[in-house]
Amino acid sequence: MKKISAALLGATGAVGQRYINMLDRHPYISLDVLMGGESAGKKYGEAVHWLFPDALPDRFAQAKVLKARPESAQGCDVVFSALPSEVAGEIELGFARAGYTLVSEASSHRMDPEVPLMIPEVNPDHLKLLETQKKKKGWKGAIATTPNCTVTGLAIVLKPLLDSFAAEKAIVTTMQALSGAGYPGVPSLAITENVLPYIKNEEEKVAREAKKILGTLKAGVVHENPIPMGLSCNRVQVIDGHTETLYAEFPGRVDPQEVARVLAGFRGKPQRLRLNTAPERPIIVRTENDRPQPRLDRMAGSVPGMSVTVGRLRNGIDDRSLQLTLLSHNTIRGAAGTAILTAELMEKEGFIG
Ligand SMILES: NC(=O)c1ccc[n+]([C@@H]2O[C@H](COP(=O)([O-])OP(=O)(O)OC[C@H]3O[C@@H](n4cnc5c(N)ncnc54)[C@H](OP(=O)(O)O)[C@@H]3O)[C@@H](O)[C@H]2O)c1
Incomplete structure (x- = not known):
């Protein structure tokens, strides 16, 4: 299967860490770029307060956290966002306008009528909203969201x-x-x-x-x-x-x-x-x-x-x-897990990659 290269906004947070934990051994989604706010410029292993009993994988510990801007995610097929809603709105828009496909945990765009709010077992057909979104918003990229x-x-x-x-x-x-x-x-x-x-x-x-x-x-x-x-x-x-x-x-x-x-x-x-x-x-x-x-x-x-x-x-x-x-489980089924599952469905349906 073709590899999907992913970037992560909010990598040091409670949900961001769950992404690292879940994507570490993912068979075809490769988490290649970590982005943050105050931690930008530091090594991830130094910036993060790691919450899990299993060790932080070395390739992430050594990775540099980049600034949360589109240039940082160059070459990535999908951007996961685990940003706080207070800052997510504008930052995510910047990525969508620059041509990136986002899957976001934040509430900023969830209730936008042209943005799908996804639980893949419940409303897989809502992904089609991305076609309406493309026509109406004029973004080069796209935003899909997952719920609270x-x-x-x-x-x-x-x-x-x-x-x-x-x-x-x-x-x-x-x-x-x-x-x-x-x-x-x-x-x-x-x-x-x-x-x-x-x-x-x-x-x-x-x-x-x-x-x-x-x-x-x-x-x-x-x-x-x-x-x-x-x-x-x-x-x-x-x-x-x-x-x-x-x-x-x-x-x-x-x-x-x-x-x-x-x-x-x-x-x-x-x-x-x-x-x-x-x-x-x-x-x-x-x-x-x-x-x-x-x-x-x-x-x-x-x-x-x-x-x-x-x-x-x-x-x-x-x-x-x-x-x-x-x-x-709120950070797995309620956050990173459902977002990763949404990205897997988007890949299958031709919205990513
Ligand atoms: N926790 C849950 O169970 C859960 C479930 C579903 C959805 N959510 C949603 O997921 C999002 C993240 O939640 P969380 O619980 O992981 O929050 P958190 O622990 O407070 O983490 C927030 C993350 O965002 C980064 N950040 C903050 N301000 C930034 C900025 N201006 N620019 C770039 N990065 C910035 C922080 O990075 P630095 O340390 O580098 O500043 C940190 O990595 C929220 O929107 C939340 O509503 C959470």
Whole structure:
């Protein structure tokens, strides 16, 4: 297979490090350029506060971090962006105008009507928005985005609940990990022995993004899924892995065992195409009363961290409602993993390389 040369914006951050971890042994995406802000000009190994137990591979430790500008990525086929949203908007635009294809984790362009917001198992057809984007924006390159880490696991579970059971309402409470706030993130004195019941802008963002991802693309326009959603987002003292409880309502009776079968059988285009970062089972259903748990289940699946684990499936206040708990790894499935999977799908469909 033809090699894809990749560059990474925000290489030293919590998500940037996850890219390095995941792309180190990728069979055909080669991470060749690392870019940063304050770390530009330094060796990566000196600039980064490495967060993983496995050693930082030497070729990255020795690599020089370059300035976040298009000239730095010369010759690269794709640019991954793990920049903070406050700076990502303009920097990413500069790359797109200069002819680069970007896959971005940042929220800056996610809700732009001409920018696809991708979870490859859920809305692979939305990649076609890149054709509309090309016509309307006049950029030489392109921008595709991936969602907020809290949305990803939720949207993967809502997709079969909508398609097979016509879910018509979703109430969600989240227990979000510390790494979701980046490094160094939440002050230890605020979170130790504590739960923070508010994450700025998160509740609005999750509902808005889920409706776009679950929406229908017709004639170059994404029509949002109308499902009403209520969110309560909390930060908890867990390092990795967002846990969410979902209460959903349906037009008719739902049998939890039938729902469990449908969720466990859910497969998407990445599975059919056998993409490298696609887990065999996007959703793993556990039947024990005390699962999923972040420590036990966040690395679940044939591609560790890429499967969403669902448990505690039961009817809610009546047999037309359902309750469950889901867990997904926020920097893998919720960030770098979904972006890499998106790039693999883009390569397959001729948008990269
Ligand atoms: N953490 C998650 O679970 C998660 C999940 C999904 C999406 N996201 C999104 O992913 C992005 C990165 O998140 P994170 O948690 O990795 O953040 P982070 O730990 O704060 O890292 C931010 C990175 O951006 C770089 N940067 C900052 N300002 C810059 C500038 N002006 N020019 C160039 N580089 C600059 C930093 O590099 P220097 O050290 O060189 O300044 C650092 O590498 C955010 O948009 C976030 O919303 C995060």
